[in-house]
Amino acid sequence: MQILTGIRETQDWAKAQRASGLKIGLVPTMGFLHEGHLTLVRNAREACDRVMVSIFVNPTQFGPGEDYDDYPRDLERDCALLEKEGADVVFAPSVKEMYPDGYNTYVEAFGEITSKLCARSRPHHFRGVTTVVSKLFNICVPDMGFFGWKDAQQLLILKKMVRDLNFPLEIRGVDIVREADGLALSSRNVYLSPENRAAALVLSRSLQTVRERIAAGERNAAVLKDWLHGAIEQEPAAEIDYVEIVETSELRDIEQLSGQVLIAVAVKFDKTRLIDNIMVEV
Amino acid sequence: MQILTGIRETQDWAKAQRASGLKIGLVPTMGFLHEGHLTLVRNAREACDRVMVSIFVNPTQFGPGEDYDDYPRDLERDCALLEKEGADVVFAPSVKEMYPDGYNTYVEAFGEITSKLCARSRPHHFRGVTTVVSKLFNICVPDMGFFGWKDAQQLLILKKMVRDLNFPLEIRGVDIVREADGLALSSRNVYLSPENRAAALVLSRSLQTVRERIAAGERNAAVLKDWLHGAIEQEPAAEIDYVEIVETSELRDIEQLSGQVLIAVAVKFDKTRLIDNIMVEV
Numbered sequence: 001m002q003i004l005t006g007i008r009e010t011q012d013w014a015k016a017q018r019a020s021g022l023k024i025g026l027v028p029t030m031g032f033l034h035e036g037h038l039t040l041v042r043n044a045r046e047a048c049d050r051v052m053v054s055i056f057v058n059p060t061q062f063g064p065g066e067d068y069d070d071y072p073r074d075l076e077r078d079c080a081l082l083e084k085e086g087a088d089v090v091f092a093p094s095v096k097e098m099y100p101d102g103y104n105t106y107v108e109a110f111g112e113i114t115s116k117l118c119a120r121s122r123p124h125h126f127r128g129v130t131t132v133v134s135k136l137f138n139i140c141v142p143d144m145g146f147f148g149w150k151d152a153q154q155l156l157i158l159k160k161m162v163r164d165l166n167f168p169l170e171i172r173g174v175d176i177v178r179e180a181d182g183l184a185l186s187s188r189n190v191y192l193s194p195e196n197r198a199a200a201l202v203l204s205r206s207l208q209t210v211r212e213r214i215a216a217g218e219r220n221a222a223v224l225k226d227w228l229h230g231a232i233e234q235e236p237a238a239e240i241d242y243v244e245i246v247e248t249s250e251l252r253d254i255e256q257l258s259g260q261v262l263i264a265v266a267v268k269f270d271k272t273r274l275i276d277n278i279m280v281e282v
Numbered sequence: 283m284q285i286l287t288g289i290r291e292t293q294d295w296a297k298a299q300r301a302s303g304l305k306i307g308l309v310p311t312m313g314f315l316h317e318g319h320l321t322l323v324r325n326a327r328e329a330c331d332r333v334m335v336s337i338f339v340n341p342t343q344f345g346p347g348e349d350y351d352d353y354p355r356d357l358e359r360d361c362a363l364l365e366k367e368g369a370d371v372v373f374a375p376s377v378k379e380m381y382p383d384g385y386n387t388y389v390e391a392f393g394e395i396t397s398k399l400c401a402r403s404r405p406h407h408f409r410g411v412t413t414v415v416s417k418l419f420n421i422c423v424p425d426m427g428f429f430g431w432k433d434a435q436q437l438l439i440l441k442k443m444v445r446d447l448n449f450p451l452e453i454r455g456v457d458i459v460r461e462a463d464g465l466a467l468s469s470r471n472v473y474l475s476p477e478n479r480a481a482a483l484v485l486s487r488s489l490q491t492v493r494e495r496i497a498a499g500e501r502n503a504a505v506l507k508d509w510l511h512g513a514i515e516q517e518p519a520a521e522i523d524y525v526e527i528v529e530t531s532e533l534r535d536i537e538q539l540s541g542q543v544l545i546a547v548a549v550k551f552d553k554t555r556l557i558d559n560i561m562v563e564v
Contacts, residue, residue: 007448011448011450014450018300019301019303021301102531102532103446104392104395104442105389105390105392105412105447106390107387107388107416108387108388108390109386109387110387110388111384111386113386130387131447134389134447135447135448138447138448138449138450139450141450160386161387164386164387165387165389165413165416165417165420166289166293166417166420167420168293168296168297168420168421168423249384250384
């Protein structure tokens with residue numbers, strides 16, 4: 001497994017693979033890898049001839065006062081895990097390599113999809129995401145990009161970006177990976193105190209109950225949202241950022257559930273903001 | 283020569299060429315081709331194995347009240363000219379193909395480079411240019427993109443965009459092509475009345491005199507700008523939009539000429555706005 005830090009050498013490597021007719025799968029990450037990331041790598045391994053994993057804590061997607069400086073990092077451990085999974089290349093650039101002096105170009109998707117849910121409390125977050133992913137697509141020239149459904153809004157925005165800007169590649173969404181007790185895997189889970197780690201189970205548990213209520217026939221979005229809100233508030237440590245039920249093309253609010261529906265929550269436990277969601281086909 | 287109108291088929295064609303190891307040159311145009319465009323095609327023909335020419339009058343780079351509806355179009359004549367030049371593919375999509383319903387993603391370069399010169403009177407122009415060129419790069423997947431120095435600001439912004447977003451390709455600038463009497467070629471020249479056609483010569487003539495004054499030792503930007511302003515105002519039909527002397531990385535104002543310097547003018551003759559420039563290495 002090669003570890004590359006330069007944009008030019010990474011681009012040259014990727015171009016050489018494609019020139020030999022090999023299919024490249026890219027797994028963009030911010031490192032501090034867990035089973036969720038490794039599942040993405042396994043999906044890429046399955047679907048492509050070459051697997052590139054980028055590890056870059058992207059400053060442009062963090063707002064002032066967010067956890068950019070404290071975001072957990074462990075490149076050595078990440079590389080050991082990726083080697084075991086059979087990744088071919090790790091692209092781990094410096095901030096200076098990605099955003100040199102004078103850097104000033106951004107890719108931005110507009111509309112409801114980038115102004116709701118996580119965008120409310122993180123106003124420039126998705127502009128940072130679409131910009132860095134555009135750069136990674138241009139650097140790694142993949143045939144497929146692999147992203148987790150854990151960040152559902154991010155995945156839907158990236159699908160829209162790829163469609164709108166005609167990137168010559170396919171985005172593959174991969175299901176959320178959970179701990180045995182239901183907690184969605186996240187690099188930020190390490191921030192949780194033991195008490196909050198237990199309290200955070202309210203998210204997966206209440207989402208699971210919503211899924212059951214929908215299976216039992218409930219179609220009214222307001223009823224389900226109210227119930228979900230109430231269920232999360234039962235947990236005193238939980239401070240709700242949002243509880244949303246939306247369709248999946250533009251994240252528009254819906255009154256009655258039909259088609260593909262995203263039920264997403266963001267909740268703070270002390271300073272740690274967690275997100276979770278379920279997708280239902282009605 | 284093939285004429286393609288679909289994004290997918292164009293992307294497939296381009297990918298097939300690259301998979302065979304062939305180098306693609308792209309010449310993005312808005313059609314109504316003249317010798318300036320054909321010179322770009324010849325440069326692409328020289329440097330690449332396959333030449334793609336896009337013909338698309340891009341609505342997102344026109345402001346309200348600008349000449350989008352009236353912009354001259356003649357696809358049949360354009361294709362005949364390109365066939366003669368040995369282009370391999372013309373990509374001529376509809377507006378709906380490029381901007382389907384719900385389209386809402388933009389690529390934008392910020393800073394002085396996109397807020398001066400032509401950006402002053404055309405505030406969203408360059409956002410439209412960087413967005414459509416990003417799309418064309420993703421659709422035609424070229425190794426090289428060819429652009430004329432006539433649109434110097436556009437060319438410098440696109441070079442910056444390619445650098446910032448790491449597009450895996452090279453931008454080649456090609457010298458301005460002029461009529462025998464000095465008028466820079468432009469599709470908009472057809473709008474000029476015979477009187478204004480004659481009056482417009484003031485641009486190339488006065489820029490040429492500025493070049494001579496620099497060769498003779500003048501280094502003071504304010505002196506040269508004042509002189510250029512005065513020279514153009516001698517022509518009663520000329521209504522100056524701007525006269526600028528700037529460095530070429532960010533289009534910053536300069537006091538003393540040194541390094542690569544752009545001397546650029548935009549002037550209206552009735553409703554027709556013409557631009558012209560010279561680049562000097564001091």
